[in-house]
Amino acid sequence: MTSGFWQKTGKGLAKTRHFLSAGLGSIFKKKREIDQDTFDRLEALLIGADLGVEVTQVLLADLKASVERKEVGNLETLRDKLKTSLIEILKQVPVAPPIDESPIVTLFVGVNGVGKTTTIGKHAKRLCAEGKKVLLAAADTFRAGAGEQLSIWGQRAGAEVIRFPPGADPSAVVFDATSAAMARKVDHLLIDTAGRLQTKHNLMEELKKMTRVISKQIPNAPHEKILVLDATTGQNALSQAEHFQKAIGLTGIVLTKLDGTGRGGIVVPIVQKFSVPIIEIGVGESPEDLIPFDIENFVGALFEEENP
Ligand SMILES: Nc1nc2c(ncn2[C@@H]2O[C@H](COP(=O)(O)OP(=O)(O)OP(=O)(O)O)[C@@H](O)[C@H]2O)c(=O)[nH]1
Ligand SMILES: [Mg+2]
Numbered sequence: 001m002t003s004g005f006w007q008k009t010g011k012g013l014a015k016t017r018h019f020l021s022a023g024l025g026s027i028f029k030k031k032r033e034i035d036q037d038t039f040d041r042l043e044a045l046l047i048g049a050d051l052g053v054e055v056t057q058v059l060l061a062d063l064k065a066s067v068e069r070k071e072v073g074n075l076e077t078l079r080d081k082l083k084t085s086l087i088e089i090l091k092q093v094p095v096a097p098p099i100d101e102s103p104i105v106t107l108f109v110g111v112n113g114v115g116k117t118t119t120i121g122k123h124a125k126r127l128c129a130e131g132k133k134v135l136l137a138a139a140d141t142f143r144a145g146a147g148e149q150l151s152i153w154g155q156r157a158g159a160e161v162i163r164f165p166p167g168a169d170p171s172a173v174v175f176d177a178t179s180a181a182m183a184r185k186v187d188h189l190l191i192d193t194a195g196r197l198q199t200k201h202n203l204m205e206e207l208k209k210m211t212r213v214i215s216k217q218i219p220n221a222p223h224e225k226i227l228v229l230d231a232t233t234g235q236n237a238l239s240q241a242e243h244f245q246k247a248i249g250l251t252g253i254v255l256t257k258l259d260g261t262g263r264g265g266i267v268v269p270i271v272q273k274f275s276v277p278i279i280e281i282g283v284g285e286s287p288e289d290l291i292p293f294d295i296e297n298f299v300g301a302l303f304e305e306e307n308p
Pocket of ligand 1: 113193259285289
Protein backbone atom coordinates (compact mmCIF):
# COMPACT_ATOMS: atom_id res chain seq x y z
CA MET A 1 0.00 0.00 0.00
CA THR A 2 1.51 3.31 -1.03
CA SER A 3 1.75 6.29 1.28
CA GLY A 4 -0.77 8.05 -1.00
CA PHE A 5 -3.45 5.51 -0.15
CA TRP A 6 -2.47 5.72 3.50
CA GLN A 7 -2.84 9.49 3.48
CA LYS A 8 -6.18 9.32 1.71
CA THR A 9 -7.53 6.71 4.11
CA GLY A 10 -6.33 8.86 6.98
CA LYS A 11 -7.96 11.97 5.55
CA GLY A 12 -11.21 10.18 4.72
CA LEU A 13 -11.45 8.74 8.20
CA ALA A 14 -10.55 11.95 10.01
CA LYS A 15 -14.03 12.38 11.52
CA THR A 16 -14.24 8.81 12.81
CA ARG A 17 -10.70 8.98 14.12
CA HIS A 18 -11.43 12.22 15.89
CA PHE A 19 -14.55 10.71 17.45
CA LEU A 20 -12.69 7.63 18.71
CA SER A 21 -9.51 9.41 19.64
CA ALA A 22 -11.18 12.18 21.59
CA GLY A 23 -13.46 9.60 23.25
CA LEU A 24 -10.59 7.32 24.28
CA GLY A 25 -8.63 10.32 25.53
CA SER A 26 -11.49 11.53 27.69
CA ILE A 27 -12.07 8.06 29.16
CA PHE A 28 -8.47 8.00 30.38
CA LYS A 29 -8.23 11.63 31.38
CA LYS A 30 -10.01 11.37 34.68
CA LYS A 31 -8.39 8.22 36.01
CA ARG A 32 -5.55 5.89 35.12
CA GLU A 33 -6.74 2.43 36.12
CA ILE A 34 -9.11 0.34 34.02
CA ASP A 35 -12.32 -0.61 35.81
CA GLN A 36 -15.99 -1.32 35.04
CA ASP A 37 -16.63 2.37 34.42
CA THR A 38 -13.89 2.35 31.73
CA PHE A 39 -15.62 -0.55 30.00
CA ASP A 40 -19.03 1.14 30.23
CA ARG A 41 -17.68 4.31 28.63
CA LEU A 42 -15.82 2.34 26.03
CA GLU A 43 -18.99 0.45 25.15
CA ALA A 44 -20.86 3.71 24.55
CA LEU A 45 -17.97 5.03 22.45
CA LEU A 46 -17.71 1.97 20.20
CA ILE A 47 -21.47 1.81 19.67
CA GLY A 48 -21.40 5.54 18.90
CA ALA A 49 -18.83 4.90 16.15
CA ASP A 50 -21.31 2.38 14.64
CA LEU A 51 -19.39 -0.76 15.48
CA GLY A 52 -22.72 -2.25 16.53
CA VAL A 53 -23.71 -4.04 19.73
CA GLU A 54 -22.48 -7.52 18.75
CA VAL A 55 -19.01 -6.46 17.64
CA THR A 56 -18.69 -4.16 20.67
CA GLN A 57 -19.47 -7.06 23.03
CA VAL A 58 -16.83 -9.25 21.35
CA LEU A 59 -14.25 -6.45 21.60
CA LEU A 60 -15.07 -5.75 25.25
CA ALA A 61 -14.88 -9.44 26.21
CA ASP A 62 -11.45 -9.65 24.52
CA LEU A 63 -10.30 -6.53 26.31
CA LYS A 64 -11.50 -7.71 29.71
CA ALA A 65 -9.58 -10.95 29.26
CA SER A 66 -6.45 -9.00 28.30
CA VAL A 67 -6.82 -6.69 31.31
CA GLU A 68 -7.14 -9.72 33.59
CA ARG A 69 -3.98 -11.20 32.07
CA LYS A 70 -2.33 -7.80 32.73
CA GLU A 71 -1.53 -7.38 29.02
CA VAL A 72 -3.59 -4.20 28.88
CA GLY A 73 -3.27 -1.52 31.53
CA ASN A 74 -3.20 1.90 29.90
CA LEU A 75 -4.47 3.89 26.91
CA GLU A 76 -1.68 2.77 24.56
CA THR A 77 -1.99 -0.97 25.23
CA LEU A 78 -5.77 -0.71 25.09
CA ARG A 79 -5.61 1.00 21.72
CA ASP A 80 -3.21 -1.68 20.44
CA LYS A 81 -5.47 -4.46 21.66
CA LEU A 82 -8.52 -2.90 19.99
CA LYS A 83 -6.60 -2.63 16.73
CA THR A 84 -5.49 -6.27 16.83
CA SER A 85 -9.01 -7.51 17.60
CA LEU A 86 -10.55 -5.45 14.78
CA ILE A 87 -7.98 -6.65 12.27
CA GLU A 88 -8.74 -10.23 13.31
CA ILE A 89 -12.49 -9.74 12.74
CA LEU A 90 -11.99 -8.08 9.36
CA LYS A 91 -9.55 -10.76 8.19
CA GLN A 92 -12.11 -13.52 8.70
CA VAL A 93 -13.58 -12.89 5.24
CA PRO A 94 -12.06 -15.17 2.61
CA VAL A 95 -10.31 -13.36 -0.24
CA ALA A 96 -11.77 -14.34 -3.63
CA PRO A 97 -9.32 -15.30 -6.38
CA PRO A 98 -8.99 -12.82 -9.28
CA ILE A 99 -11.44 -13.35 -12.15
CA ASP A 100 -9.74 -14.63 -15.26
CA GLU A 101 -12.46 -13.91 -17.82
CA SER A 102 -13.27 -11.28 -20.37
CA PRO A 103 -15.48 -9.33 -20.23
CA ILE A 104 -15.76 -9.11 -16.46
CA VAL A 105 -19.31 -7.98 -15.76
CA THR A 106 -19.94 -5.96 -12.61
CA LEU A 107 -23.39 -4.97 -11.41
CA PHE A 108 -23.64 -2.05 -8.97
CA VAL A 109 -26.70 -1.98 -6.72
CA GLY A 110 -27.94 -0.03 -3.73
CA VAL A 111 -30.58 2.31 -2.35
CA ASN A 112 -31.13 5.85 -3.67
CA GLY A 113 -28.32 8.37 -3.54
CA VAL A 114 -25.64 6.18 -1.96
CA GLY A 115 -23.11 6.94 -4.70
CA LYS A 116 -23.53 4.12 -7.26
CA THR A 117 -23.09 6.25 -10.39
CA THR A 118 -20.19 8.23 -8.91
CA THR A 119 -18.48 5.01 -7.80
CA ILE A 120 -18.85 3.52 -11.30
CA GLY A 121 -17.40 6.71 -12.80
CA LYS A 122 -14.40 6.63 -10.47
CA HIS A 123 -13.96 2.91 -11.08
CA ALA A 124 -14.13 3.37 -14.88
CA LYS A 125 -11.58 6.16 -14.74
CA ARG A 126 -9.11 3.98 -12.83
CA LEU A 127 -9.61 0.97 -15.14
CA CYS A 128 -9.21 3.10 -18.28
CA ALA A 129 -6.07 4.68 -16.84
CA GLU A 130 -4.71 1.14 -16.39
CA GLY A 131 -5.27 0.61 -20.12
CA LYS A 132 -8.41 -1.51 -19.82
CA LYS A 133 -11.25 -1.28 -22.32
CA VAL A 134 -14.40 -0.39 -20.40
CA LEU A 135 -18.08 -0.24 -21.35
CA LEU A 136 -20.69 1.36 -19.09
CA ALA A 137 -24.38 0.44 -19.10
CA ALA A 138 -27.00 2.95 -17.94
CA ALA A 139 -29.59 0.51 -16.60
CA ASP A 140 -31.00 3.28 -14.40
CA THR A 141 -33.76 4.26 -16.80
CA PHE A 142 -35.96 5.43 -13.95
CA ARG A 143 -34.40 8.70 -12.81
CA ALA A 144 -34.36 11.46 -15.40
CA GLY A 145 -30.77 12.53 -15.88
CA ALA A 146 -29.25 9.25 -14.72
CA GLY A 147 -28.09 8.30 -18.24
CA GLU A 148 -26.63 11.76 -18.79
CA GLN A 149 -24.78 11.60 -15.46
CA LEU A 150 -23.21 8.28 -16.43
CA SER A 151 -22.33 9.57 -19.91
CA ILE A 152 -20.41 12.49 -18.38
CA TRP A 153 -18.40 10.04 -16.27
CA GLY A 154 -17.89 7.88 -19.38
CA GLN A 155 -16.46 10.84 -21.27
CA ARG A 156 -14.13 11.74 -18.40
CA ALA A 157 -12.91 8.17 -18.14
CA GLY A 158 -12.74 7.38 -21.84
CA ALA A 159 -15.38 4.64 -21.71
CA GLU A 160 -18.33 4.12 -24.05
CA VAL A 161 -21.84 4.11 -22.62
CA ILE A 162 -24.91 2.08 -23.60
CA ARG A 163 -27.98 4.22 -23.00
CA PHE A 164 -31.72 3.78 -23.69
CA PRO A 165 -34.47 6.42 -23.47
CA PRO A 166 -35.86 7.10 -19.98
CA GLY A 167 -38.51 4.59 -18.96
CA ALA A 168 -37.04 1.70 -20.98
CA ASP A 169 -36.88 -1.77 -19.43
CA PRO A 170 -33.56 -1.97 -17.52
CA SER A 171 -33.25 -5.63 -18.50
CA ALA A 172 -33.30 -4.60 -22.18
CA VAL A 173 -30.40 -2.20 -21.53
CA VAL A 174 -28.53 -4.96 -19.74
CA PHE A 175 -29.18 -7.42 -22.60
CA ASP A 176 -27.85 -4.99 -25.20
CA ALA A 177 -24.90 -3.97 -23.07
CA THR A 178 -23.85 -7.58 -22.46
CA SER A 179 -24.05 -8.34 -26.21
CA ALA A 180 -22.07 -5.19 -26.99
CA ALA A 181 -19.45 -6.01 -24.34
CA MET A 182 -18.85 -9.39 -25.98
CA ALA A 183 -18.92 -8.05 -29.55
CA ARG A 184 -16.57 -5.15 -28.75
CA LYS A 185 -14.29 -7.42 -26.71
CA VAL A 186 -14.13 -5.07 -23.75
CA ASP A 187 -12.31 -6.03 -20.55
CA HIS A 188 -14.98 -4.67 -18.21
CA LEU A 189 -18.70 -4.02 -18.38
CA LEU A 190 -19.89 -1.86 -15.45
CA ILE A 191 -23.65 -1.70 -15.00
CA ASP A 192 -25.35 1.19 -13.20
CA THR A 193 -28.78 0.46 -11.75
CA ALA A 194 -31.51 2.68 -10.33
CA GLY A 195 -31.57 3.30 -6.60
CA ARG A 196 -34.11 1.04 -4.93
CA LEU A 197 -35.31 0.59 -1.39
CA GLN A 198 -34.33 -2.84 -0.17
CA THR A 199 -37.89 -3.44 1.05
CA LYS A 200 -39.58 -2.92 -2.35
CA HIS A 201 -40.24 -6.45 -3.51
CA ASN A 202 -40.92 -5.69 -7.20
CA LEU A 203 -37.73 -3.65 -7.54
CA MET A 204 -35.66 -6.41 -5.99
CA GLU A 205 -37.29 -8.86 -8.42
CA GLU A 206 -36.28 -6.53 -11.26
CA LEU A 207 -32.65 -6.85 -10.12
CA LYS A 208 -32.92 -10.63 -10.12
CA LYS A 209 -34.27 -10.47 -13.67
CA MET A 210 -31.28 -8.37 -14.75
CA THR A 211 -28.84 -10.93 -13.35
CA ARG A 212 -30.72 -13.73 -15.18
CA VAL A 213 -30.56 -11.83 -18.47
CA ILE A 214 -26.80 -11.40 -18.07
CA SER A 215 -26.08 -15.00 -17.08
CA LYS A 216 -28.04 -16.32 -20.08
CA GLN A 217 -25.44 -14.64 -22.29
CA ILE A 218 -22.35 -15.14 -20.12
CA PRO A 219 -22.75 -18.12 -17.75
CA ASN A 220 -20.60 -16.88 -14.83
CA ALA A 221 -21.76 -13.29 -15.10
CA PRO A 222 -22.36 -10.95 -13.43
CA HIS A 223 -18.99 -11.90 -11.94
CA GLU A 224 -19.16 -9.12 -9.41
CA LYS A 225 -22.28 -7.93 -7.63
CA ILE A 226 -21.31 -4.86 -5.67
CA LEU A 227 -23.52 -3.24 -3.07
CA VAL A 228 -22.81 0.45 -2.62
CA LEU A 229 -23.51 1.64 0.92
CA ASP A 230 -23.47 5.17 2.30
CA ALA A 231 -21.44 5.16 5.54
CA THR A 232 -23.50 8.03 6.93
CA THR A 233 -26.69 5.94 7.06
CA GLY A 234 -25.50 4.02 10.11
CA GLN A 235 -27.06 0.75 11.16
CA ASN A 236 -29.66 0.77 8.33
CA ALA A 237 -26.74 -0.25 6.11
CA LEU A 238 -27.01 -3.69 7.72
CA SER A 239 -30.64 -4.05 6.64
CA GLN A 240 -29.70 -2.97 3.12
CA ALA A 241 -26.88 -5.51 2.96
CA GLU A 242 -29.19 -8.25 4.22
CA HIS A 243 -31.89 -7.65 1.58
CA PHE A 244 -29.54 -7.23 -1.40
CA GLN A 245 -27.54 -10.26 -0.29
CA LYS A 246 -30.71 -12.34 -0.15
CA ALA A 247 -31.94 -11.12 -3.53
CA ILE A 248 -28.85 -11.47 -5.71
CA GLY A 249 -25.93 -12.67 -3.54
CA LEU A 250 -23.21 -10.05 -3.13
CA THR A 251 -19.51 -10.42 -3.95
CA GLY A 252 -18.37 -7.13 -2.49
CA ILE A 253 -19.28 -3.85 -0.85
CA VAL A 254 -18.17 -0.30 -1.59
CA LEU A 255 -18.64 2.04 1.37
CA THR A 256 -18.97 5.67 0.28
CA LYS A 257 -18.96 9.03 2.04
CA LEU A 258 -16.65 7.94 4.83
CA ASP A 259 -15.28 11.47 4.67
CA GLY A 260 -18.62 12.81 5.90
CA THR A 261 -19.12 10.75 9.04
CA GLY A 262 -17.70 9.95 12.45
CA ARG A 263 -19.25 6.50 12.21
CA GLY A 264 -16.78 4.67 9.99
CA GLY A 265 -16.94 1.73 12.40
CA ILE A 266 -19.94 0.43 10.41
CA VAL A 267 -17.41 -1.42 8.21
CA VAL A 268 -16.85 -3.96 10.97
CA PRO A 269 -20.39 -5.27 11.64
CA ILE A 270 -21.03 -5.38 7.89
CA VAL A 271 -18.05 -7.62 7.26
CA GLN A 272 -18.64 -9.70 10.36
CA LYS A 273 -22.33 -10.29 9.68
CA PHE A 274 -22.33 -10.97 5.96
CA SER A 275 -18.83 -12.25 5.33
CA VAL A 276 -18.74 -10.07 2.20
CA PRO A 277 -15.49 -8.14 1.65
CA ILE A 278 -15.29 -4.37 1.51
CA ILE A 279 -13.63 -3.76 -1.84
CA GLU A 280 -13.24 -0.01 -1.87
CA ILE A 281 -14.07 3.05 0.18
CA GLY A 282 -15.23 6.44 -1.04
CA VAL A 283 -13.63 9.38 0.76
CA GLY A 284 -14.73 12.31 -1.40
CA GLU A 285 -16.40 13.34 -4.64
CA SER A 286 -13.49 13.55 -7.08
CA PRO A 287 -12.32 10.66 -9.28
CA GLU A 288 -9.31 9.77 -7.17
CA ASP A 289 -11.38 9.60 -3.98
CA LEU A 290 -12.19 5.91 -4.37
CA ILE A 291 -9.49 3.85 -2.76
CA PRO A 292 -8.93 0.11 -2.31
CA PHE A 293 -9.88 -1.12 1.13
CA ASP A 294 -6.86 -2.34 3.04
CA ILE A 295 -7.57 -3.80 6.49
CA GLU A 296 -4.38 -2.75 8.31
CA ASN A 297 -4.41 0.65 6.68
CA PHE A 298 -8.06 1.20 7.63
CA VAL A 299 -7.76 0.09 11.26
CA GLY A 300 -4.50 2.02 11.61
CA ALA A 301 -6.21 5.17 10.38
CA LEU A 302 -9.11 4.66 12.80
CA PHE A 303 -6.89 4.56 15.87
CA GLU A 304 -4.00 6.76 14.90
CA GLU A 305 -3.27 9.25 17.66
CA GLU A 306 -4.44 12.76 16.84
CA ASN A 307 -1.56 15.17 16.20
CA PRO A 308 1.11 12.75 17.40
N1 LIG B 1 -18.45 13.22 0.17
C1 LIG B 1 -18.69 12.22 -0.66
N2 LIG B 1 -19.70 12.31 -1.54
C2 LIG B 1 -19.92 11.26 -2.36
C3 LIG B 1 -19.12 10.08 -2.33
N3 LIG B 1 -19.62 9.23 -3.27
C4 LIG B 1 -20.66 9.86 -3.86
N4 LIG B 1 -20.85 11.08 -3.34
C5 LIG B 1 -21.89 12.09 -3.68
O1 LIG B 1 -23.17 11.55 -3.39
C6 LIG B 1 -24.15 12.08 -4.26
C7 LIG B 1 -24.98 10.96 -4.90
O2 LIG B 1 -24.14 10.22 -5.76
P1 LIG B 1 -24.68 9.34 -6.97
O3 LIG B 1 -23.49 8.67 -7.54
O4 LIG B 1 -25.53 10.13 -7.88
O5 LIG B 1 -25.58 8.30 -6.18
P2 LIG B 1 -26.48 7.13 -6.78
O6 LIG B 1 -26.44 6.00 -5.82
O7 LIG B 1 -26.09 6.83 -8.17
O8 LIG B 1 -27.92 7.82 -6.73
P3 LIG B 1 -29.29 7.32 -7.47
O9 LIG B 1 -28.90 6.90 -8.84
O10 LIG B 1 -30.18 8.51 -7.44
O11 LIG B 1 -29.81 6.20 -6.64
C8 LIG B 1 -23.38 12.92 -5.29
O12 LIG B 1 -23.46 14.26 -4.93
C9 LIG B 1 -21.95 12.40 -5.15
O13 LIG B 1 -20.98 13.37 -5.51
C10 LIG B 1 -18.06 10.00 -1.35
O14 LIG B 1 -17.33 9.02 -1.21
N5 LIG B 1 -17.90 11.10 -0.55
MG1 LIG C 1 -27.20 6.76 -9.90
